[in-house]
Amino acid sequence: xxxxxxxxxxxxxxxxxxxxxxxxxxxxxxxxxxxxxxxxxxxxxxxxxxxxxxxxxxxxxxxxxxxxxxxxxxxxxxxxxxxxxxxxxxxxxxxxxxxxxxxxxxxxxxxxxxxxxxxxxxxxxxxxxxxxxxxxxxxxx
Numbered sequence: 001x002x003x004x005x006x007x008x009x010x011x012x013x014x015x016x017x018x019x020x021x022x023x024x025x026x027x028x029x030x031x032x033x034x035x036x037x038x039x040x041x042x043x044x045x046x047x048x049x050x051x052x053x054x055x056x057x058x059x060x061x062x063x064x065x066x067x068x069x070x071x072x073x074x075x076x077x078x079x080x081x082x083x084x085x086x087x088x089x090x091x092x093x094x095x096x097x098x099x100x101x102x103x104x105x106x107x108x109x110x111x112x113x114x115x116x117x118x119x120x121x122x123x124x125x126x127x128x129x130x131x132x133x134x135x136x137x138x139x140x141x
Contacts (some may be wrong), residue, residue: 007031013051013058016129022056026076026129027106034060034080034125056129063117063124070114075130077115078106082124085116101126 005028006012015025037048041062046069048060061069063084072089079101087098089112098116101107117124 005030008033009037009050009058013053016056016058017053019055022076022129023106023108026078026127029078029127034127038062038125052132055132057132059128059130061115061124061126061128063115063126065117065119065121065123068114068116070112071109071128072112073130073133074108074110075113075128076106076108077101077129078127079103080125080127082117082119082122084124084126085118087114087116089113 006015006025008031009029011031012025012029016022034050037050037060041048046062046067048062050058050060052058060080063069063082081103083100083102085098086101086109088109101115115124115126
């Protein structure tokens with residue numbers, strides 16, 4: 001049996017490069033090394049590109065209070081810090097009701113989605129893994 005748990009982001013990248021099941025790999029990420037990457041984040045930035053394998057892009061999405069992030073690319077997500085309100089998009093309309101993603105929950109969203117930080121004081125940090133995309137398909141903030 002292959003070991004899927006990852007203590008660090010480099011281990012997560014290695015597991016994804018080995019063509020292991022993406023959902024299982026992201027759901028079993030248990031490291032806290034992501035906090036080191038966030039300390040140097042510019043206040044205007046929301047996305048940190050962690051790594052790009054031959055097939056996958058690994059990103060951290062940092063949402064300050066009262067902000068949102070629109071992603072039109074299907075993604076595997078795991079909330080690392082805080083909790084996130086999510087609305088799926090079908091066509092131009094959101095699918096209601098939305099739902100809350102809490103820490104330690106991982107899932108795959110196959111259609112465009114919006115992640116909201118509706119909190120007043122805490123940031124949210126989301127690990128996002130998606131297939132490599134072209135620059136013209138990059139999600140909008």
